[in-house]
Amino acid sequence: MSLFDKLVILTLPLVPRSLVGKIASRYIAGETLDDALRVVQELNGVGCCATLDVLGEFITRKDEAEAAVTEYLLALDRIREQKLDANISIKLTMLGLKLDLDFCKDNMRKLLRRAKELGNFVRIDMEDSSCTSDTLAVFSELRQEFDNVGFVMQSYMRRSLPDIQEQMRRQKQVNVRVCKGIYVEPRRLAYKDMAIINRNYDLLVQRLLENGSYVGIATHDEKLVWNAYRLIDKLNLGQDRFEFQMLLGVDEELRDLIVSDGYKLRVYVPYGKQWYEYSTRRLKENPAVANKILRSVLGMG
Ligand SMILES: Cc1cc2nc3c(=O)[nH]c(=O)nc-3n(C[C@H](O)[C@H](O)[C@H](O)COP(=O)(O)OP(=O)(O)OC[C@H]3O[C@@H](n4cnc5c(N)ncnc54)[C@H](O)[C@@H]3O)c2cc1C
Structure with a gap:
């Protein structure tokens, strides 16, 4: 920089x-669920699926977490009612990860149960390094009860390769989004050299795909997209084994190219009142x- x-x-x-x-x-997408659903409908119209993210993280009161659960439950119902192709992405600190681990797990159970009834899926986003171990522990426990849950690995984290190896050992196949990682972390925990982060990204994707796991290849970096294309071709993988993922509003040209190549592409659609905090983070990134x-x-x- x-x-x-x-x-x-x-x-x-x-x-x-x-x-x-x-x-x-x-x-x-906007401040309300209606705004977000309108954007999802447009995305579905151009061949993309979506994942809805209610903005907010690191809440400090239990009622804030309960409000987030209510909002996500409503989102799941409206996705079904409107027959949209979308799932949901959640930050555990929004459900109380830092307040009370059992409370957070119970909140997740409510969402996973409803998502399961509706045939839908819940992705647990990965937050900063203070959350990594607890997030993986929550995922591991919930994965024993639900098969419609996935997590995220960040290729800048030094621990990510052992973490996915551990998850693959426990669960055999997992559903993982791989991204580079967005938070500012100390060098002792995270690679700082972009060349290493990129090579680690390829390595994580490769290990997961070779193992039979489902991978969300989340990047706007065309080199990484190209590497994934080559790997998919080499391993002769079907469309049911992976998807590409991008953030709303970023490099729509690349998004359209991936769709026109016939691949599944999911757009991350954030919405909610806390747009200012989210945007300044994006701008800093x-x-x-x-x-x-x-x-x-x-x-x-
Ligand atoms: C679907 C999805 C979900 C994600 N979930 C998480 C998560 O759970 N935890 C987490 O830590 N991180 C998450 N991220 C963020 C991710 O870790 C990266 O910080 C971000 O995607 C940028 O990395 P990149 O792979 O696009 O590569 P980069 O090398 O950063 O970017 C590649 C190209 O895209 C452009 N670009 C990238 N981001 C932006 C942007 N915001 N605005 C404008 N241009 C941009 C760059 O300018 C560059 O030209 C997610 C990203 C995506 C796409």
């Missing part, structure tokens, strides 16, 4: 909320976009 990019990130809090909102509208905002604020472009 260049010095200027770092400066852009530091000055981000000074950017007016309305301007962040303007940029956010590209990455976020991609200073090039933040850079554009700053230039427009300063009247430079």
